[in-house]
Amino acid sequence: MSIPTKFVPKAVEDKWYRYWLENDYFKSTPDKRMPYTIVIPPPNVTGVLHMGHMLNNSLQDILIRRARMQGFNACWVPGTDHASIATEAKVVEKLKTDGISKNDLTREDFLKHAWEWTNEYGGVILEQLKKIGCSCDWDRTKFTLDSEMSKSVINVFIDLYNRGLIYKGYRMVNWDPQAQTTLSDEEVIYQEKSGNLYYLSYKIEGHDESLIIATTRPETILGDTAICINPKDDRYKHLHGKNAIVPIVERSIPIILDEYVDIEFGTGCLKVTPAHDPNDKSLGEKHKLDFIDVLNPDGTLNSFGLHYEGQDRFIVRKSIVKEMESLGCFVKKENHLSKVGLSERTNAIIEPRISEQWFLKMKSIAKPALEAVLETNEIQLIPKKFKKTYRHWMENITDWNISRQLWWGHRIPVYYYGKDNDDFVVAESIEKALELARVKSKNLNISISDLRQDDDVLDTWFSSWLWPISVFDGINKPNNEEINYYYPTQDLVTGPDILFFWVARMIMAGYTFRDKLPFSKVYLTGIVRDQKGQKMSKQLGNSPDALGLIEEYGADAVRVGLMLSSVAGNDLLFDENLCKQGKNFANKIWNAYRLIDGWKIDSKIDQPIASKDAIICFDNTFNKALETINDYFEKYKISDALMTIYKLLWDDFCSWLLEVMKPDYGSSIDKVSIDQIKHQFQKILKLLHPFMPFISEEIWHIIKQRNISDSLVISSWPVFEKYDKIVLKNYENVKLIVGAVRNFRKENNLRQRELLSLFYSNSKTIEFSEIISRLAQLDKVVFSDENNQVKGGVFRIGTNEFFIPLDRKIDSKNELNRINNELNHLEGFLNSILNKLSNSQFVKNAPNAVINLERKKASDTKEKIKNLKSRLKNIK
């Protein structure tokens, strides 16, 4: 036999992927069918495939492949995200290794480098997705910086501005003094660091008395504009309404009252520096304090720093303490553990800094998005537990800071024409801006050279929140055929970590720009962790090489490995052993095919009854499994669906069906049987296809029969047919009997192939006895009520008693033990039932069905006990 005993994935994966592409099986265009659409969560354009992507995209592929087989017009739109911050940082770093500093480049030059980088590395990840079998419509590939996509973003900005939802405001941002840029909150890593807490005294105006504040950042003293105390703090009641004097600058500042101050912490007196601390900023706004910024962008003090101007903030921290000492204002210092924000990129200590940013008002657009998930259930989150998190965020939503001080991204379409803060217009092009500026300023002399576009770009999410709409160009051409057909999409598969950043905002965008939901189901995967429960990351180096895994185990196996452990919303502890399990499974499938393929067919042989019965049993089993699998899919229990298929193939198909139908060595199989087996196998391959597309397609093509469509990928999902519960019950019984005979052999050290006979009593017929004979190596399975006369072994299944004559000493000790154990168990069980039934409360309160059930249990158990006891007597 030339077929290898082990499945070799490499040999088939590329072949079939190419074949699918060549035949345009993944392509979708609007037609009469119902659409089933998924938009991919666009990975970073310069990213490389990691385990999270594998999980995510395998799931999407499973959903889309099944939908395709179900007859939907399946459309999976792929693409990549420009990922402003991450990409810009990478480019900056790369330039640095080439000896180029970003600060030395013009915006245009920098963007040229960035595009070069993007064109070189961009899309690598999409190629990697193909390796795991993703059936995206690649002709639709989008990039968030494509001109069409850009236009959508700009149009949306203009639209929102015109609706009065976008405004300019001041906000405290994370400033990286080393890179001289703002960072998003996500790029700030908080670390516990031990530092000092300095106690310093401030004079009270018009008094001899002082008050003592505690601070970790003495260098910001020069920016103090108030002292804050808790109004309930009895120690300081006498200070209400007074002023204090900031040492060194000798500035008089008010003593304000706010419950924000923790009486317990430090001295209960807080110095307020609104320009350098987010909390102080809100105090400053609330109490209308002055904002004094004492820092330059590079982290040195500015002119407000007086004689410290030009010195680094950390040097000033030390010297200012010394100066305070000499002034007699220093009281003491304590060790203090505090969290310090560090830049993820440069490791520099972040300075909170107030700057001008663009904001989007969220309250009004959040409303329909909140209702859709919590009230109408138009959009479902899977699992449901995320609804609460979603609500919490949406109800407390704050305005969205959409500007970033970066170059790589969609530049904010705001053009300034004058010196005033309000001298700007919002327009899609500079020409248009000129027109508007002339109108707004009533100055026709303004020319293009007078216009200056805002330097900032938009937050990356400000483009990705449009993704389900913009990939179909639904912003620019709101009535085009594609958007009307594909939108709203069906399922979105993504991680819970971007529920707010992305999912919630897409929902808001959907209702804001199309008045419709963007998708109806959101499947939130877990985060892939290693076995210690740590998040997989490059820094930790605990992330397995995704492509390496495919290389080692095969794409199908890796997909199975991931799916076996992935319950929606639960983090999964990734274990390479799961891939091994997937590989073993692939091999099992492969060998099932090898077995079938190796049989000689003889069309003159009649089909044995056992084979005919086995097919009946399997067919019913299949339909029951199909019902379960479909139900699991409905509930997005993908791993359960896979496990059901796994067991269907491994246990029911291989261990039972094939074992029954396998012709004896050297014999041939009849035509009917082989056709039926292939038919059943093909149905399983269909179920398998979404999970294991490559191996299923490979085997499909080898065993396919003439009247069957070309490719599995476009074949139809099996249609559920009603199954016969009685058949299944009898089949279960068969399995129990076979198992019992096998046990009997084992206990008595009988050889596998030694023929035995089986007699049974208490039941006139045993269904599918031919199957039992074949699998348990019996010459007959017959009814007899006289089996007790002969020597042999006995076992019981349900109420039926079985007897195997054996002309040889059998080990009755085992049997005695077993019967006694069972008797004990049954008697205890019976007792508990009888207790229950004699409990008047139970009889009074429990529903009739439950009571009847208990009665039936009691009588069944009594019967069993009676049988066992008579058995016991006979053995003795």
Added chain:
RNA sequence: GGGCGCUUAGCUCAGUUGGUUCAGAGCAUUUGGUUUACACCCAAAGGGUCGGGGGUUCGAAUCCCUCAGCGCCCACCA
């Protein structure tokens, strides 16, 4: 600090509205097997007071309270 969630077999997890023998699955482990598809195999076995305590109920893994441990999100103490 605020909010949410979790705790079931050695591991990863199922367990619908409380009610059949409901305590489950896969993997792992142990034992036994195989000249006739697959040792990436076959057949079987062991293994859990459902985190602790209390309550509601005729009846609790399931509902309530409480304690302990773990995790996530948000806001962060000068």
